[in-house]
Amino acid sequence: MADTAVTALKTYADIPVLDWDLQNPEVSSYKLFGDLREKTPLVKVPMGMGSMVLGLRAAMVDDIVSPENTRQLETEMKMMQGIFDGPIFDFIAQVMLFANGDAHQRRRQPVARTFAFKLMEAMRPKAAAVAAEIITENLGKGSFNFLKDFAAQIPARIIADILGIPRSDLPVFMKWISDTAESIGFVDVARRAEIEQSLVEFNAYVDKLLADCRASPRGDFLSDYVAATAASGDMTEGEIRAQVVGLILAGSDTTRNSMCMTLSQLLQHPAQWADLCANPDGLKKKASEEGLRFEPVVSGIPRVTIRDLEIEGYVIPAGAVLMVSILSVLRDPAVYADPETFNIHRADQQRWHLAFGAGAHRCAGEALARVELEEILAAVARLAPNTRIVGAAPKLNPGAIRTVDQMQVEFIA
Numbered sequence: 016m017a018d019t020a021v022t023a024l025k026t027y028a029d030i031p032v033l034d035w036d037l038q039n040p041e042v043s044s045y046k047l048f049g050d051l052r053e054k055t056p057l058v059k060v061p062m063g064m065g066s067m068v069l070g071l072r073a074a075m076v077d078d079i080v081s082p083e084n085t086r087q088l089e090t091e092m093k094m095m096q097g098i099f100d101g102p103i104f105d106f107i108a109q110v111m112l113f114a115n116g117d118a119h120q121r122r123r124q125p126v127a128r129t130f131a132f133k134l135m136e137a138m139r140p141k142a143a144a145v146a147a148e149i150i151t152e153n154l155g156k157g158s159f160n161f162l163k164d165f166a167a168q169i170p171a172r173i174i175a176d177i178l179g180i181p182r183s184d185l186p187v188f189m190k191w192i193s194d195t196a197e198s199i200g201f202v203d204v205a206r207r208a209e210i211e212q213s214l215v216e217f218n219a220y221v222d223k224l225l226a227d228c229r230a231s232p233r234g235d236f237l238s239d240y241v242a243a244t245a246a247s248g249d250m251t252e253g254e255i256r257a258q259v260v261g262l263i264l265a266g267s268d269t270t271r272n273s274m275c276m277t278l279s280q281l282l283q284h285p286a287q288w289a290d291l292c293a294n295p296d297g298l299k300k301k302a303s304e305e306g307l308r309f310e311p312v313v314s315g316i317p318r319v320t321i322r323d324l325e326i327e328g329y330v331i332p333a334g335a336v337l338m339v340s341i342l343s344v345l346r347d348p349a350v351y352a353d354p355e356t357f358n359i360h361r362a363d364q365q366r367w368h369l370a371f372g373a374g375a376h377r378c379a380g381e382a383l384a385r386v387e388l389e390e391i392l393a394a395v396a397r398l399a400p401n402t403r404i405v406g407a408a409p410k411l412n413p414g415a416i417r418t419v420d421q422m423q424v425e426f427i428a
């Protein structure tokens with residue numbers, strides 16, 4: 016006889032509430048998610064006046080990012096922080112990351128067409144050369160600030176090169192990046208005026224770069240991008256500029272923090288570091304991919320449900336904030352053997368690495384991020400194999416984009 020028993024679906028109210036403070040750096044999110052993942056696919060995290068639901072398992076990623084089920088958060092991210100207008104609000108309203116449907120397509124296409132894999136691969140020698148320059152300057156000179164004087168320099172100098180920014184403008188360009196990077200994530204309200212002042216200057220600078228490329232195309236990325244936006248003809252001036260500022264900001268904090276955490280893990284696993292030093296070019300990709308898995312710097316992919324969504328036996332109502340927990344999924348034993356172990360030799364690395372997101376908003380700069388991460392690791396392994404961490408190993412502060420607290424290293428000659 017057929018089994019006629021029907022399992023009742025659980026409701027939003029049945030999703031267990033996580034009563035642990037995720038903002039507390041003393042609490043290991045990995046331990047927490049590891050304990051929970053087996054027991055429940057979803058947890059609710061109190062957030063402001065409401066809650067956010069976290070999806071903990073790899074099997075649910077596609078459902079959570081599908082445009083049939085969810086949409087990206089738009090300016091409500093900023094409104095929740097009390098920002099309703101001004102330069103930060105305008106930037107968020109115009110950038111591809113916080114757009115949906117046609118607006119997202121319109122903004123992403125010219126970037127996707129021109130910020131291409133081939134161009135990024137061509138940046139490998141440049142990334143290796145910038146890294147070699149900084150390593151050589153500091154070799155045998157004692158402890159130095161790896162976070163500020165190395166990891167932050169690489170993405171800024173490389174994107175400046177791609178955009179054709181003269182070296183003399185680098186200091187002010189880097190200041191704008193460091194002042195305005197948090198516009199994308201959670202803005203410290205006390206710093207809002209300062210951030211906005213820098214953003215206005217930054218916007219004016221990018222406007223000038225774009226105008227120069229229009230007046231005399233140089234056959235580089237920015238000239239091609241300007242031509243692509245003109246060909247599509249449906250972007251406003253503000254949108255054209257916001258995608259360029261967005262590329263610069265989205266690629267800064269993410270790449271530098273990832274660089275720190277991957278090198279730190281390698282130095283804490285001397286046998287794997289020795290392997291990389293013995294074969295930098297053969298293992299740089301594996302090392303970088305494992306660093307991205309083991310300590311991802313973007314903690315989740317937040318979305319809003321656009322319909323009642325059934326997921327792993329629960330019904331989540333339309334209008335709920337639902338986030339793929341990248342931290343949890345990248346340690347899901349359903350995908351990774353021995354997930355709590357840092358292992359650059361693992362054979363189960365996924366081709367579409369979740370550290371770069373999933374679906375329509377998948378990272379537009381992943382090829383560049385990989386080039387930078389791989390070349391930096393290879394350069395340190397080749398030129399300074401005796402590198403050591405000075406003081407405490409870096410820790411990631413919690414947040415949407417997790418940032419490193421500090422990192423001092425010594426390149427021993």
Ligand code: HEM
Binds near residue numbers: 375
């Ligand atoms: C280790 C480095 C990086 C990591 C871990 C990373 C991660 C991510 C993730 C997870 C998303 C998707 C967010 C979402 O769907 O809500 C994203 C989007 C994006 N990233 Fe990255 N990223 C990195 C480096 C870069 C670089 C170097 C650039 C450009 C220079 C860049 C540009 C972008 C852009 C423009 C988007 C928005 C794409 C869209 O909305 O269609 N990222 N990134």
